[in-house]
Amino acid sequence: MAFNVLVVDDSAVMRSMITRVVKLSGVPLGAFHEAGNGEEGLAKLREHWIDLVLLDINMPVMNGEEMLRRLRAEPETSRLPVIVVSTESSETRVQALEELGVAFVHKPFTPEDLRATILRVTGVTPDDEYYAVPAADGGDFDF
Amino acid sequence: MPSPLLTAATSTFESLALLFAEAPPTAAQAEAPLTHAARVAFTGPRAGTLHVAVSDDVAVALAANMLGLDPDAVRGDEALRRDAVGELANVVCGNVLPLVAGREAVFHLAAPAACDPSDAAAPPAGALVEVLGVDDGRAAVTLSLDAPAAPRPLP
Amino acid sequence: MTAPPAQERSVLSLRAKDIVVGVADVRLAKDPGERLITYALGSCLGIVIHDPVAKVAGLLHAMLPDSSIDRAKAERNPAMFVDTGVPLLFRESYRLGARKERIVVKVAGGAHSGATEAEDTFQIGKRNLIMLRKLLWKNNVLLHAHDVGGCQTSRTLVVDVASGAVTVRSHGAESPL
Numbered sequence: 001m002a003f004n005v006l007v008v009d010d011s012a013v014m015r016s017m018i019t020r021v022v023k024l025s026g027v028p029l030g031a032f033h034e035a036g037n038g039e040e041g042l043a044k045l046r047e048h049w050i051d052l053v054l055l056d057i058n059m060p061v062m063n064g065e066e067m068l069r070r071l072r073a074e075p076e077t078s079r080l081p082v083i084v085v086s087t088e089s090s091e092t093r094v095q096a097l098e099e100l101g102v103a104f105v106h107k108p109f110t111p112e113d114l115r116a117t118i119l120r121v122t123g124v125t126p127d128d129e130y131y132a133v134p135a136a137d138g139g140d141f142d143f
Numbered sequence: 144m145p146s147p148l149l150t151a152a153t154s155t156f157e158s159l160a161l162l163f164a165e166a167p168p169t170a171a172q173a174e175a176p177l178t179h180a181a182r183v184a185f186t187g188p189r190a191g192t193l194h195v196a197v198s199d200d201v202a203v204a205l206a207a208n209m210l211g212l213d214p215d216a217v218r219g220d221e222a223l224r225r226d227a228v229g230e231l232a233n234v235v236c237g238n239v240l241p242l243v244a245g246r247e248a249v250f251h252l253a254a255p256a257a258c259d260p261s262d263a264a265a266p267p268a269g270a271l272v273e274v275l276g277v278d279d280g281r282a283a284v285t286l287s288l289d290a291p292a293a294p295r296p297l298p
Numbered sequence: 299m300t301a302p303p304a305q306e307r308s309v310l311s312l313r314a315k316d317i318v319v320g321v322a323d324v325r326l327a328k329d330p331g332e333r334l335i336t337y338a339l340g341s342c343l344g345i346v347i348h349d350p351v352a353k354v355a356g357l358l359h360a361m362l363p364d365s366s367i368d369r370a371k372a373e374r375n376p377a378m379f380v381d382t383g384v385p386l387l388f389r390e391s392y393r394l395g396a397r398k399e400r401i402v403v404k405v406a407g408g409a410h411s412g413a414t415e416a417e418d419t420f421q422i423g424k425r426n427l428i429m430l431r432k433l434l435w436k437n438n439v440l441l442h443a444h445d446v447g448g449c450q451t452s453r454t455l456v457v458d459v460a461s462g463a464v465t466v467r468s469h470g471a472e473s474p475l
Contacts, residue, residue, distance in 0.1 A: 010255075011226050011227075011255075013223060017209055024440055087237025090241065090247065090249045091247060092248075092249050107159070107233075108155055108234055108238075110431075111435065111440050111441075112440055112442075115440060140213060141437050141438070142436070143384070143389055145416075157428055161435065208435075211435045211436040211438070
């Protein structure tokens with residue numbers, strides 16, 4: 001199967017960083033969707049079939065915690081794999097989030113840490129142990 | 144011992160933006176004008192604000208490194224630079240609060256908002272301030288805690 | 299570089315077909331019997347790449363992060379700097395048949411030169427690692443494993459060309475990376 005991914009973060013730069021790691025993770029990917037806050041995120045979930053959510057906490061309009069509670073309340077998304085990617089550092093709050101059935105990656109993250117969590121949550125074992133994408137990805141590469 | 148604010152700021156520059164940051168800045172770094180700033184307000188056991196201001200080339204390097212691009216690719220994009228500075232403020236804030244208040248404390252952070260870099264020139268009394276040299280420029284990071292709420296007088 | 303005295307039973311004991319990579323040096327190999335070895339990694343980085351299909355391995359021993367401090371020196375010896383050595387390491391491996399999308403990257407070194415982090419005035423080890431991470435991120439390559447940092451730590455690193463297995467020796471103990 002291919003994973004349709006939703007990245008919810010109010011920072012466009014952070015959404016791009018997360019997307020880059022997901023693409024490098026070795027997980028088979030379908031469509032990518034983005035949202036800038038929890039309300040937009042819930043709308044994307046209604047419009048599209050999503051298999052994996054990467055979710056920030058501190059966002060305007062609706063924060064990630066509220067979005068998470070609401071999506072867990074819906075039967076369709078009650079067991080949807082969610083990775084919270086947040087600067088949140090309180091053990092109390094991280095524990096509360098984990099009780100809602102999410103994995104947690106602390107910002108700032110290394111690409112390797114986020115990749116490892118993505119693989120764990122999706123249960124995907126890449127066919128190989130490769131860690132790079134082909135040079136012909138259209139980027140401006142030095143090597 | 145470096146202050147908690149310096150620890151959180153240098154490690155965020157290193158890990159989030161792949162930039163080496165060091166206090167104090169050199170004389171040349173300290174002269175770079177601050178051009179971009181963002182603040183993150185928080186509430187919790189203590190309320191307050193985390194303010195970050197950076198010089199222009201630091202804002203460019205932040206956005207370029209986070210996106211994995213050459214600096215020239217982001218130089219013309221003001222929105223990306225503002226966004227990167229806001230995310231830096233968010234991550235520094237989230238990482239400094241447990242160092243100040245302990246890992247059990249629960250804070251609520253507002254989304255980062257762009258603000259005036261000149262705010263860094265006049266920090267509120269009692270604020271923690273760190274100035275770091277980053278590449279050829281600098282960053283000023285300020286943590287201000289509101290006074291603990293006084294008990295309300297009975298009507 | 300002269301090799302330290304061979305030690306009994308250590309996988310790091312020098313063998314006939316070992317290639318010693320000096321300081322500010324880069325070597326590549328694809329002969330299955332060969333190994334690449336580098337000694338005395340302090341704040342320097344030992345950066346290993348391996349393509350498990352082409353069975354090509356490369357090892358760079360870079361001293362400093364940024365070639366912009368001495369362009370002429372970088373021109374003469376790009377392996378001295380992380381920012382010029384890493385592209386060279388990858389490009390040379392492609393000439394031997396390695397492919398970017400298969401390459402596994404490991405790194406050791408980047409230690410603090412002082413007895414404590416605060417005593418390390420120039421923080422060369424940390425700067426080297428930041429430069430490596432920046433280059434890999436920009437070029438869409440993730441790091442597979444690392445053994446970095448520590449204070450006044452000297453590491454020896456050996457790569458088995460055929461398998462890509464990397465062994466690091468520090469403080470008298472050997473461990474796989």
